[in-house]
Structures are given as C-alpha cells and as structure tokens.
Amino acid sequence: MSEQIEAVALEGQTVRVTARLPLPVEPRTLAVAAAIRLFERYPVFDRLTLTVGRTETRVSRETISRVLGPRGFAALKDPARYHQALYDALEAQRAEAAE
Secondary structure (H helix, E strand, O other): OHEEEEEEEEOOEEEEEOOOOOOOOOOOHHHHHHHHHHHHOOOOOOOEEEEEOOOOEEEEEEHHHHOOOOOOOOOHHHOOHHHHHHHHHHHHHHHHHHH
C-alpha cells in the first residue's frame, strides 16, 4: 500500500495524505483504516484527510470513536480481537455513510 502514497503532511492536528490511483480499496475505507491506526498510536492528532485525485475524504477522531463502539480504542488493544474490531468499525462507518 505504501507505494500508492505520494505525500504526507502535518497541518496542526491534521494529517493530510495524498495517494495515487489505482487504490486496492475505496478511498473511504482506506481513510477510515488509516485514521484508526493513526489515532490509536498518536493521540495528538484529531483529523486525517486523504486526497486521491480530486476526491478528498476527511475522518475525525470523533467519527472513529463512534464507529469503534462503546469500548472505543480499547477494543483495538486485544491482539486477538484487533482485526474483528477493525472490520466492525469499517462496517459501521459504511452503514453511517449509506444513511
């Protein structure tokens, strides 16, 4: 996936990532997955913006906390449940986006 990344910029509490097409997944899925990892590891950041071509996808820490459910980032601490928690968060975000 890293070969698709063109640039990463820090803008205050926002991380801006520019990626090139074609992506192996839809941009929103990549943005949510990247934001989960970013926010889990670096609590100083509050937003991630992914730009792919003319499409810009913004994800906030608040959104990620909501889609992770009541356990929040703690759900990701259990290595045995990490992938399931990530999948559940992506599915919750897709459902929210479809509404």
